[in-house]
Amino acid sequence: MQESIPTERLPDDAIQPDLFHALPELHYPEEVNAAAEMVDRHVEHGRGDEPAIIFDGQAITYADLQDRVDRLANALLDLGVEPGDRVFVRFPNRPEYVVSCLATQKIGAVTVPSMKLLRATEISYVVEDSGASVAIVYDDLLDELEIARDERGLESLAEIVVVEENGIEHDHHSYDDLIDAASSDLSAPTTTRDDVVMIAYTSGTTGKPKGTVHTHRQMLAICDGYARYCLDPNPDDVFASNAPIAFTFGYGFEVAFPLRFGATTVLVQDPEPTDLLVAVDEHDVSILASVPTAYNQLFAEHEDQLESADVSSLRRAVSAGEPLPPRTYEQIGDHFGVEASDGIGSTEMLHIFISHRYHDEMDPTATGFPVPGYEAKVIDPDTGEQLPRGEAGLLVVRGPTGVTYWDRPEKQAEAIYDGWSAPGDIYIHREDGRFEYVSRADDLIITGGNNVAGPEVEDVLLEHDAVYQTAVIGAPDEARGQLVKAFVVPEDGAEPAPALTEALQEHVKAAIAPYKYPREIEYLDTLPTTETGKIQRSKLREREETGTN
The missing domain is CATH 3.40.50.12780 (ANL, N-terminal domain)
Known part of the structure; x- marks a missing residue:
């Protein structure tokens, strides 16, 4: 059989994350x-x-x-x-x-x-x-x-x-x-x-x-840090999620968190959004975890099941994998009667490292605070210098977990800034201490010298009754470098037409700075997603760059 872990496939000490256990x-x-x-x-x-x-x-x-x-x-x-x-x-x-x-x-x-x-x-x-x-x-x-x-x-x-x-x-x-x-x-x-x-x-x-x-210590740390302080779990809790267990978000909510605290996990083999409702109703689920796409699908397509299901056992709904749109936050409260907890994590960091703690006052305009045990700051990626509060830059974090790649020294070096791990997100550290999401680093659109965060435009588009799903990217443009382009899946009954495009553009102009509006809108039946439900904006960017559908 194998030898034990080959150390040459792990990063050397010079580019290891600076782990600490506060x-x-x-x-x-x-x-x-x-x-x-x-x-x-x-x-x-x-x-x-x-x-x-x-x-x-x-x-x-x-x-x-x-x-x-x-x-x-x-x-x-x-x-x-x-x-x-x-x-x-x-x-x-x-x-x-x-x-x-x-x-x-x-x-x-x-x-x-x-x-x-x-x-x-x-x-x-x-x-x-x-x-x-x-x-x-x-x-x-x-x-x-x-x-x-x-x-x-x-x-x-x-x-x-x-x-x-x-x-x-x-x-x-x-x-x-x-x-x-x-x-x-x-x-x-x-x-x-x-x-x-x-x-x-x-x-x-x-x-x-x-x-x-x-490591073993890190697997326990996500339980005794994030889960303990942001979910307040106890042995009477029942966890459910439709995330794949192979996704570290799913592994946390369906394996590590419930078992660490002696609680119960409800597993569904090939879960659809409605299966979550059935689980909550039949097994008194108290902590529910999913991605925004699944919540949105549930609210948009299964109104009858929502009205008939007993969800009174719920005390917390968690969203991660993608930023939680304000409209989805509100719908979770309306349909489930609980507050939604947003969180940012990554496979590299194992799980969530910024969120609101269980007893914090929720603010749906921000992801939250560093999870207890973590520190976070926003830096200029070119200089590594910490930026003033309110200024957008690269998020870096450190704590009991960090970015450690297997046999990828170049990626490892790119992800570590003086011991701090960079998961690859643009954030604002606000005056109130919360961290506000702007975009993934590769989702930032630079058009005509202006920076536009695709997720900000997406949130505004989702507020329009005609929009079911959307993804906003930077498309190549000779004059501006990039232009803001939106891919939209219309709601049932909404007819893709020039009149709808104009209405959506005016809707965005009225809500945020006009230069951020999508100069192009393309209508699709579906958006490409990963198995975990994340929209694959990279595929949309690739089709724009190559001119293929």
Whole structure:
């Protein structure tokens, strides 16, 4: 099998983020294991009979979960998996996904989550780049992995374990057979707080996906920092989200946060927005997490279900993945009767690092404050100097997590400013201490010498009754360098026509500085999105630059 984590594929000390642990909750012992903290601790404290996971109407208790994790962990050890080995995990949102990640982490190996929509070429890249030696895969998603193996060889991949649910024929290990044959008496290798627990790959919206490295200490830190202070969780809480578990946002809300605090997570295999309503209604979900696109789809297309669902159990709705438009914030309050909490995080930083704390006064015009344990500032990216309050610039942060790329030294050097991590966002640090989102660094449009933030124009367009979805980019223009162009998905009944274009342009001119209005508007049936629901503005920019549809 593999050697442990090859240190030459990690950044050298000169370009590492400056990690610090300001909160007492983050002072973990040298020897600690995130998976054991999220499962075993609750069983040891007498809560083994409490529900950890609800899936397809059935509850899996903490004791059941511990048994499944320990059996799979022993099976992986029997297959030769050693501390530091990478295990590629490919599932929809199912309990086996959770078990596979926790079992891998419990024996000191490293989880490499995979989005279920990845095709063979993308899978080949992730497996080869990470050096994964074992894959655990849902049978309905096996075909692309086998194509990747057959076409590319995937020399590091020694074993494949298949969860058999759909009768797909294969000649690999059976997940159920391995678990049934394995002992539940686990003697796990010792792990330390700085051992790698996960290599999570970015969604690849710009270039090839990048592996981002996270440790046991960091996995616990996002729970004991962001979740503890911004969600105020307790064992009676029930979490639900339609984010893929392979997305670190989803992993936090569907695995790490509920299990860290002895709460319950409701998993839905292939969730549609209405499935969230069903989960809230049937399982008394108290903390709901999704992306703005899904909230908007729910409010725009499922009014009858919204009116009939009982959502009284909710106490907090969280939005991340993209900026939360003011209209969506208001609709969450109107339909769910709770305040929405916006947050900015990234795969590189593992989870959310700016948000409002649970008892803060919410301000929908800002993302919030640095999450306890983090510091943030806005700098001039050319000089690295901190900018005055109220001036837009590059956001940099530091705290218990930071940007650490796997075998990408050039990207690593670009992301670190004197120890501070730069996730790639333009922000304003306001006088009230809150941080106000402007745009992604690559979404800033420079037109005729003026800076225009695409998301600001999008928010104004979304206020118009004729606009269902929109994305605003800078299109190449000989005279201005770039011009502001909007792609609009109209609401049902709104007819794309010159009259609508003029109305939308005048609407923007009346709300914000006139030079920000979209000089071109193109109507589409759908906008390109990632599997996590983020609009792929990079694809829209690419079609403008190449002149292809």
